[in-house]
Amino acid sequence: MSTTRIDGKAVSQKIKDQVKKRVDRLKQEGIVPGLAVVLIGENSASHTYVKNKKKTCEALGMRSDLHQFPDTLTEHELLSTIDELNNDPAIHGILVQLPLPAHIDEFKVILAIDPSKDVDGFHPVSIGNMMIGKEAFLPCTPHGIIKLLEHYGIDPKGKHAVVIGRSNIVGKPVGQLLLQKDATVTYCHSKTEDMESITKQADILIAAIGKAKFIDRSYVKPGAVVIDVGMNRDEDGKLCGDVDFADVEGTASYMTPVPGGVGPMTIAMLMENTVQSAEYGLTKDK
Numbered sequence: 001m002s003t004t005r006i007d008g009k010a011v012s013q014k015i016k017d018q019v020k021k022r023v024d025r026l027k028q029e030g031i032v033p034g035l036a037v038v039l040i041g042e043n044s045a046s047h048t049y050v051k052n053k054k055k056t057c058e059a060l061g062m063r064s065d066l067h068q069f070p071d072t073l074t075e076h077e078l079l080s081t082i083d084e085l086n087n088d089p090a091i092h093g094i095l096v097q098l099p100l101p102a103h104i105d106e107f108k109v110i111l112a113i114d115p116s117k118d119v120d121g122f123h124p125v126s127i128g129n130m131m132i133g134k135e136a137f138l139p140c141t142p143h144g145i146i147k148l149l150e151h152y153g154i155d156p157k158g159k160h161a162v163v164i165g166r167s168n169i170v171g172k173p174v175g176q177l178l179l180q181k182d183a184t185v186t187y188c189h190s191k192t193e194d195m196e197s198i199t200k201q202a203d204i205l206i207a208a209i210g211k212a213k214f215i216d217r218s219y220v221k222p223g224a225v226v227i228d229v230g231m232n233r234d235e236d237g238k239l240c241g242d243v244d245f246a247d248v249e250g251t252a253s254y255m256t257p258v259p260g261g262v263g264p265m266t267i268a269m270l271m272e273n274t275v276q277s278a279e280y281g282l283t284k285d286k
């Protein structure tokens, strides 16, 4: 079977072009959408992502403030930084880069972010609204995956979607969004027995495991759509996903590459959430 390579770079560019137009409109009203990114410690992967986010903000004419701290920062200090950002009218979105150092309670930090500025969609209020299908900031990676499927005319309705991974930020919410699109959703995870027999039933397979090249074609039904959320380094230190692309190519109908698949979509959806937050501020004031 010939496999179509899903072009996350191209689709994310289209979304960013639309965001840029919304930014320009806001600027005519005297509003510059502002994203605050809080980065703690020296995790080099985190630094790369944060640089990408900043670069994208600048390209779209948005403001981005980087608040960088050493990993000796206390939880209390972080919470007061978030409090300041919550109260800063020039800031429409707050992103605290995860993972956090072990001495800081991640849940407490997410809970401290004003839900109206929760552009990551990680706050329990955002998650709750998403679960009941109400307006909410949707988590960027899951939302980006839905946009990719939409762009390629892949309708989850009635299809069996299998999600491997159950993290709060990717696995769980992407299954929820697929359910809202009328898919039949199954979750697999590290304790799942005989995982291949389940993933082999998937019309849409989402790999959010965190293990380099874990998924080979023995997990994939011929003709399946395979979405790779992995961001790993292989033996040679090269960026790679959870899917062994070379092995699965030829079996899947559509596949996302790494890089150039889901990653760029995550950033595009973050920009969309931030401009949306700034627009909401505009309608609120009027």
Ligand SMILES: Nc1nc(=O)c2c([nH]1)NC[C@@H]1CN(c3ccc(C(=O)N[C@@H](CCC(=O)O)C(=O)O)cc3)C=[N+]21
Pocket (backbone or CB within 6 Å): 048, 049, 052, 095, 096, 097, 098, 099, 120, 140, 231, 239, 258, 259, 260, 261, 262, 263, 264, 266, 267
């Ligand atoms: N509060 C928070 N929000 C996040 O959204 C968040 C986070 N913490 N912590 C880390 C993860 C990871 N993440 C990525 C975003 C874009 C790419 C991305 O653009 N990847 C490029 C390649 C980048 C490269 O070359 O290293 C691609 O796939 O083509 C990757 C990973 C956001 N995360």
